[in-house]
Amino acid sequence: MYERKLELKKHRKKDSISEMIPSKLLRYASSLNLPQKKTIVITGGNSGIGFEVARYLCHFNWNVILAVRNMERGEKAKAALLEEFPNSRVEAWHFDASKSASIESFCKRIKATHLDIDVFYCNAGIYRTPFELGEHGIEQQAYTNFVSNYLLFRELKEYFLSLGHPIKWILTSSITARLQTWNDDDFHGGDKYHKGHAYARSKVAVNHLYLYLKDECQGTPITPLLVHPGITHTALINKAYHGRPFQLAIQSFMRTFFHSPTKAALCTLYLLQEKVSSPRFCGPRGIFHWTGYPTVYPLYLGNAKEYRHTIERLKDILAEKEKA
Numbered sequence: 001m002y003e004r005k006l007e008l009k010k011h012r013k014k015d016s017i018s019e020m021i022p023s024k025l026l027r028y029a030s031s032l033n034l035p036q037k038k039t040i041v042i043t044g045g046n047s048g049i050g051f052e053v054a055r056y057l058c059h060f061n062w063n064v065i066l067a068v069r070n071m072e073r074g075e076k077a078k079a080a081l082l083e084e085f086p087n088s089r090v091e092a093w094h095f096d097a098s099k100s101a102s103i104e105s106f107c108k109r110i111k112a113t114h115l116d117i118d119v120f121y122c123n124a125g126i127y128r129t130p131f132e133l134g135e136h137g138i139e140q141q142a143y144t145n146f147v148s149n150y151l152l153f154r155e156l157k158e159y160f161l162s163l164g165h166p167i168k169w170i171l172t173s174s175i176t177a178r179l180q181t182w183n184d185d186d187f188h189g190g191d192k193y194h195k196g197h198a199y200a201r202s203k204v205a206v207n208h209l210y211l212y213l214k215d216e217c218q219g220t221p222i223t224p225l226l227v228h229p230g231i232t233h234t235a236l237i238n239k240a241y242h243g244r245p246f247q248l249a250i251q252s253f254m255r256t257f258f259h260s261p262t263k264a265a266l267c268t269l270y271l272l273q274e275k276v277s278s279p280r281f282c283g284p285r286g287i288f289h290w291t292g293y294p295t296v297y298p299l300y301l302g303n304a305k306e307y308r309h310t311i312e313r314l315k316d317i318l319a320e321k322e323k324a
């Protein structure tokens with residue numbers, strides 16, 4: 001067994017996809033007593049925090065669907081999971097959060113295959129990307145990080161209700177959401193586009209969606225949940241600073257203060273406990289909530305009082321374009 005672990009570790013380093021789960025973190029995850037043999041869909045599950053959540057859950061015998069935009073990366077992630085957990089059930093399905101047609105066909109596939117989902121984890125996200133208008137004239141970070149989650153929910157809600165058992169619907173926020181507000185008249189990104197601000201705003205909008213779903217799902221078996229993973233070493237930052245060596249070096253230095261995706265994943269696992277059965281916001285408990293083991297705390301509200309208006313405005317934009 002030990003030799004097999006060493007062999008896997010060598011392979012991981014070569015592949016740089018992940019390393020073995022450190023025993024301290026696995027002990028913490030085991031102490032959560034997660035239910036066994038459930039099914040989770042993880043958008044963007046081929047890397048970073050999503051992939052680490054998948055690893056823990058393979059360890060706990062869950063069925064895992066990695067919803068990925070790049071099938072090659074998805075198959076590679078699936079192979080890595082199967083190598084580490086040969087008896088697990090992992091699939092990679094195509095899903096592109098930036099395209100409504102892909103969201104639609106992904107949801108159709110779920111319904112057609114009667115996939116019995118227990119947890120849907122909206123994890124896919126982009127960070128600090130150059131200005132680009134996505135579908136419906138919506139700025140791309142807002143579309144991928146926020147609007148896609150609304151579209152998924154809209155497509156799947158009735159199907160979830162038809163399953164007749166509890167479903168957890170997890171959205172991914174960020175502490176950067178504390179630094180900005182969302183403007184309902186600015187779905188297109190505004191005149192003075194700032195990559196970092198646009199990312200933070202997209203996460204404020206995710207918070208609004210979470211509050212909206214709390215209302216919408218009351219009295220149903222669907223429990224909306226919100227996670228923020230703290231500040232985590234993942235490819236997200238490398239992608240954002242690609243081609244900017246100075247900023248990348250600063251980020252790499254700062255990472256010594258951040259936590260690993262394997263640790264960040266614990267915040268999501270925390271929400272999967274059976275005792276978490278009503279809406280909750282979970283993140284790391286360390287200083288400024290940057291790193292550490294999970295805790296539950298109140299959502300920073302910012303301008304979230306307007307949350308219903310944000311979603312109503314989004315519905316109008318979608319309806320206008322869908323009619324045209």
Ligand SMILES: NC(=O)c1ccc[n+]([C@@H]2O[C@H](COP(=O)([O-])OP(=O)(O)OC[C@H]3O[C@@H](n4cnc5c(N)ncnc54)[C@H](OP(=O)(O)O)[C@@H]3O)[C@@H](O)[C@H]2O)c1
Pocket residue numbers: 043044045046047048049050067068069070073095096097098099123124125126127144172173174175228229230231232233234235236261
């Ligand atoms: N890292 C942090 O410090 C931090 C802090 C707060 C919140 N978060 C949030 O945590 C989530 C996971 O991020 P991460 O840090 O684990 O970064 P990551 O490793 O880059 O993971 C992001 C995942 O999303 C996928 N993705 C991006 N655009 C997509 C699209 N259009 N369709 C489908 N999948 C798409 C990526 O796929 P590819 O591999 O194909 O690019 C990747 O698998 C994100 O929502 C992020 O905003 C991260």
